[in-house]
Amino acid sequence: MLDGITLHQLQCFEAVVSEGSFQAAADKLRRAQPTVSAAVKNLEAQLQLTLLDRSGYRVTLTEAGRSFLERTRVFLHEMQRLRDHAAQLAMGEESELHVVIGDVSPLPQTLALLRRFFDGCPGTKLHLHFEAVSGPWERLFDGEADLIFHYIEKSDPRYEFIDLFPTKVIPVVAPGFLRFPITKSITPEQMRDYVQCVIRDTARHSEPRSYYLIEGAQSWTVTDQLMKKELIVQGMGWGHMPRYMIEQELRDKTLLPISGKHFRGGQVELVAARRRDSPHGPIANRLWHYIAEEIEQMIPGAG
Structure with missing residues (x-):
């Protein structure tokens, strides 16, 4: 020195x-x-x-x-x-990569993206993990994931990320679930007497989080969005769902939106994210650039 x-x-x-x-x-x-x-x-x-x-x-x-x-x-x-x-x-080239897919990421598109890449990397074993709410972040910062597909706090300097696409989240119920007419003015107080379905946070040592939860309401937790959707369709509860997962049910009116003045839903900005402060091997870097190029072609100006 x-x-x-x-x-x-x-x-x-x-x-x-x-x-x-x-x-x-x-x-x-x-x-x-x-x-x-x-x-x-x-x-x-x-x-x-x-x-x-x-x-x-x-x-x-x-x-x-x-x-x-x-x-x-x-x-x-x-x-x-x-x-x-x-x-x-x-x-050298990694023998395996760990990728976490978050609960609101569209599985068909995400898996298709990964399949196309890993078809060209037969020597690298892909470990896929499915986590909910803050689970993907925890896996990443615990060193148990090379890449996550999820939403993040974009102002956190520890992340390097590629914007993918926004996902709308809307509150829905089954026909006949409510004992009053659906209007744009449904209040949280009116919904407090109804079971609310929420996704269980899969984080193991972080403070559990929940979104859109009505304080004081009875809630049922489920492990994934498909189970949550089925419970709502069966009239066993209500909840917020990613719109892409319920397009058919909305068209068939087997699920009804209750969006309005008090239940606005939201929009989740999905990204591919990895740690900025960690070294990444050649396969991980190739995957990163591949995702950026694919998204650029799908959504000009993205990435």
Whole structure:
């Protein structure tokens, strides 16, 4: 490193600042607190600069420390990119890929997309997983998925994503399910006495989430959208469904929309997503570019 400065010293310095204390930095880096403290002191000695003001309850940056931190973070980011690139070069073609399909993704189109790609990759085994609500995100960030087809929080910088297509979600009931006429003014209070069907969140350690749930209403949870649709068709409950899954039932009037002033439904922006901060092998990268090209042809301007 430069004049004896080590990567370890820079990592300790950045961690102390980002975490707010030497102990928190040690916990983050899985090092002993005295080791982190010594690394930062040695860094300051080699630089002949005081980077941290230790006089208060919490350590703070000096003016010199603030300037040095900016360059340190740029350097550490570039080091991580270099590591990722080296990991990609060392990978070779993957023997297997793990792909998660979320509960609102249209299966025929998604599976057709994957089939066309993997027909040309006979040496790579595809592991398909089906997850609901926050399950796909958890699989991705737990390192158990290379790619997910789902909706995401697009402002989260950990994601790299390709826009696929929007999916409308609408509230529906079976004919005769309600004891009052269907109008545009149905309220949540009116629906509270009716069983609501919801998809079970498949996340294992994240806080469970639910959407469109009426507080205080009885709800039944199901594992997938097809089972949910069948329960609603059979008049065993009501719920919100992706429109593409119920087009025929809407035409046949075996399902009736109750969208209106208080039940507006929604729109889900489906994407293909992967982690920006992880290295990806050659097959994963080929799949990524293949999806982008296919979507560009289907929807000009997408991707």
